[in-house]
Amino acid sequence: MGAFIYGVALQCRMDMRSKSLLLTCYIVPLIFFLLTGGIFTAVMPEMRGTLIQSIVVMGVSMGALIGVPPSLSEIYGGGITKVYRANGVPLYTGVLTMAISAFVHLVLMCVIIILLAPVAFGAERPENPAEFMAALGVYIAVSLGIGCVLGLAVGNQSKQTMVAQIVFLPSIMLTGIMFPSELLPDFLQAVGELLPARWGYRLMLEGGLVLENLWYPLVVLLTSVLTCSILLKKPNMKL
Amino acid sequence: MSWAIEVIGLQKSYRNHTVLKNIEFRVEKGEIFALLGVNGAGKTTALECIEGVRRYDAGSVRVYGRMGIQFQTSTLPAYIRPMEAVKLFAKWNGVKPDVGMLSSLGFNEFGKKQYEQLSTGQKRRLHLALAFVGDPDIIFLxxxxxxxxxxxxxxxxSNIRELKRAGKTAILASHDMAEIEALCDRVAILSGGRIVFCGTVAELTRAVGRKYRVHVETDVGVWEVETENITDALLKMLGEVRQKNLEILDIKVDRGTLEQHFVEMVRRDM
Known part of the structure; x- marks a missing residue:
């Protein structure tokens, strides 16, 4: 257990040294927050009520879907499985430590947004912070689950970027975080319903943490965990 | 005989390509043993099967003792620092890092750099340190x-010789014949997925039936003879030197290099 905790702490430190993770987990989401926060609240003042939820969904999606997969495939593609086997360490250790570390960084990024948004743009704070943080935790876990599947399933980094964008862009455009999804055609609304970002956004709205909004993210999370465990048993992982 | 490693009937295929064909050898406790072979001969596969990081199709591998494995470079994250990697490996193995060992491997010089900033030599030394972390009985290089x-x-x-003095066993795969000749007690030659020779360098010399080259330099010129019996050849040459009243300036006996023997052995197997 001591080794695992040290591994997670070490991964957090290494992530802070990684420019790409710093960029996708902190710098880009925060720049996006500063730009869109100003524009949205000026154009649509009623967005102050959901600004935090919108920016948080976008930031978490970016960090988990675009930031995590390359780091994960870099580790597993570099032959870390041999090191794990030789030292009696379970193969899932790399995924788990990276996911926990990314979880911590994404929570920190979200806390910065939650603290700054009311001051900078007059955004409304969540009425029930504990409920909001629980919903946020669920959405971060689901997004990281998908990011881990991408990192393990797609070894090539350019393909990874392409696949990540296929999930990320609709998550921003079709899920109601930028503009009401009712404005979209029915077909695109249906596509939006399939994306965890839509459900994560609903979960974080006031009174949104209910089973009706929770079942789909949990199914996606469970599927991701199962897929990761299958991917870790692939011949090139098993050797 | 006290064995550190026993490999019996080891077989490994990748799809339709057989890499290891029923290989067998034993490594004695406390010896430095080398696996030699041309590229693609199956050295790394054999080593990884013995280390337990690669599955094999048939045969058995027994390793009597705690293993330490020196991996190739690029198996560590780019942003990890050598000291952090050593601490992590030590925690995995439930031991404390040996500061003296780290210092002898030059950690004072590069221990705080990030992995991606290390030179190739520093990365190799870090990987060697990681192999030593768990105080293993058998080291794979x-x-x-x-x-x-x-x-x-x-x-x-010097670090590898130190291992031998400490009674540790080492098994290494290398292309560097001079290194193997200088360090190893015994060698096994892998060719086409089979062990074509296993023994000492002297035994390899005898096995390839190579003649010795006796070289006598006198004040009137150089005289070279190829022979299977150094004593007879040298006595004959010295007799002639005495008879002609020449002055000897230098005498050398060339028993051939491991490289020459290796090439000869692999050529025979083809």
């Missing part, structure tokens, strides 16, 4: 000095 400058190579050779 895959191309331990590839890409390292002369100074670093000598330092690593």
């Amino acid at each position: 895959d191309e331990p000095t590839a890409g390292i400058d002369v100074e670093g190579r000598l330092a690593l050779h």
